[in-house]
Amino acid sequence: MLPLIPYPQRIEEGDGSPEIAVGKDGEPVFGRVKSDFLPEEGYELFIGEERTELKAATESGYRYGEVTLNLIASAGNPSTELRIHDKPRYRWRGYMLDVSRYFFSVDDVMKQIDFMAVMKLNVLHLHLTDDQGWRVEIKKYPRLTEIGAWRRRTLFRLKRHGGYYTQEELKSIVSYAHERGIKVVPEIEFPGHFTAAVAAYPELGCYGEGARVAETFGIKHDVACLGNPAVIDFIKDVLSELFPIFTDEYYHIGGDEVPAVRYELCPKCRAEKERLGAGNWAEVQAHFVNEIAAFLKENGKKTITWNETEPTGIPDKEIIWQYWQGGLKEEALVKEINAGRTVIMSPAKPYYLDLPYSENTLQAIAEYKDVPEGADPDRILGLEFPLWTELVPDEETAERRLFPRLLLMAEKAWRGECESSFLYRCEEFGKVLTDLGATIKKKVPLPPKGLKGLLDVMWFNRCRLYWGAIPNLIRNAKVAKIAKQRIKETENEK
Ligand SMILES: [Zn+2]
Incomplete structure (x- = not known):
């Protein structure tokens, strides 16, 4: 074989x-x-x-x-x-590495690029910023990495964690990938998953005072203020510094999981909503995203965002959606695709590599239909497989999550389906990976089954319970107090 x-x-x-x-x-x-x-x-x-x-x-x-x-x-x-x-079935055969939750060294990223090259994957998506860490040096805003790149503790260890890439290091990653035929897509996430930036520059949030780089994961409430023009300027400045580094045409600007808790209390955001005549906050956010997408287009770039949870019809049709599910049902996705939206398929089930093996099984990956029923297949740019790292503190754990699943995903992205001898080839592929520096043994271990599989799911869900609900509640009480104080001050001034 x-x-x-x-x-x-x-x-x-x-x-x-x-x-x-x-x-x-x-x-x-x-x-x-x-x-x-x-x-x-x-x-x-x-x-x-x-x-x-x-x-x-x-x-x-x-x-x-x-x-x-x-x-x-x-x-x-x-x-x-x-x-x-x-020949490949899909033009876009992507892998996403989240370097924000845990920082991965330049060497680790390059090692993962080697794995990608041998599997004929051709897009590396780097999730560079999130609530838990800002990982890219921006010369105009040094506090992003002085403060935003560090958190006091993580889920696994009660000690400081962080790090960031200098612009020179990122250039070396990009050129290493290009030499292997791999494009690199940077993701700078707005306006949600933005706490690390707000911690560094509180004025970017609606109520940024006292915000800290997140220590737990989940959906945080300190998002970017939609009513402050300085936020748009900030984003344009950041992207402008990235253009000479990330020279491929695609830029990802996040856009998922944006709670409106702060917006409701923020006079600037409320004024913006009124000015736009928007019916809800999703619409305000869609206008905000369009403005950044227009800026990227002026600079010769194409914009990708995570799919909108509730389609508002406002996002520019040229914006590519990365379908991860969220609250978007497949029927709504099909409607959006047939109305002209290009999509990259990354459904959490079965393509999130951090989910337990008993949830995203090899069988589920093999059987998933990448072109949803009734959708125009030409609008599916390709497939991408994300590794979120809330529960992946190092390279060795990452490799346990990747193999064997990423091998099967790469096979699907290239062939469009899996060939029946996969399991046999997969075990034998271990030598290829160890030659590239993988920490796995000679054979690629098959996913845990039975009790081991069950424990895997239990552990994951126990961690999920810790999704920052309590820290959010405490922080929200503080922000409500500040908001009330401000309203009082404004009334006194009148
Ligand atoms: Zn605001």
Whole structure:
């Protein structure tokens, strides 16, 4: 069995016993043939007795053919001649790493890029900011990393945790990814999941005084003020510093899980709602997102957000939605897609890699239909698999969450479905991953079952109970007091 994940679309076996010639550098030697008839990322690889030949139309086609050839050669000479016809089902084959909840070093990120390259994934989405940490150096706003990159404790340890990437380090990550044919999408999350920024610059929130970088996870209430024009300026400044670093065309600006607790109390936000004639806060937020998307477009970028929970019809049709579910039912998604919205499929079930193995099982991943019934398939840009790290404190834990699931997901993103020999190939793929520095043993361990699986779910749900509800309540009581005080002051001034 060839040690290939994803498995190629079609393999023809011939006679003869080929010997793959190897060069001085230890890499297989092959002939490159340009073939304009092949699809953009596709390739045709022939391994015969006389020669090894790789046909492709583009550099990425050659790259994927070479990945396949190297994997085959690493297992020795094939037993028969092979002709492999291969091309991906989806253009967008993404993996998201959340570096905000826990900080991952540059080396760890590069190691994960190596894993991606061998699985033919082509988009790395870095979730760079959230309530629990701001991870990107912004020269105009140094407090974002002096204060916003550090929290007093985490769920696992009662000690300070944090870190951030300098702009130079991010450039090195991007160029490392580009050398492996992988695009990098930065995500700066607005206006929710914004506590780390508010902790650094309280004036960005509606009532930012006393806000601290979040220590627990869940949905926090210290979001960006929608009625303060300085917030839009801040966002534009931040994005402008990122343009020379993240040179690919896609930018993610978050947009999910925005509670309106603060807006209701904030005179600026209420005035903005009135000015727009908006019926609810989701509409105000949609206008806010449109303004940032327009700025990105002026700078040659395409905007991605998480899907809107309640479609308001306001977000610009050019904004790409990353479908993670939230409160959006599949029927509403289909309606949105058929009205012209492009979508990346990342449903929490079954594609969130942090969820327990007993919830997002291999079977659920294999069986999930990536094109919802009735949706225009051409509007599905592709698939993306997120690893949220609220419960993933280090690289070793990350790898336990990734493998074997990400292997199966990569196979789906490339082939459109899973090939029946997956489990066998997956165990054997362990050597490929350990050669790239993975901490797993020789074989990829299969997911825990029975009692172990049950304990996995129980542990996850116990942690979920800790979703910051109590810290939110305490903080809300403080903010209500400040709001009342301000209203009183305004009345006295009158
Ligand atoms: Zn406000």
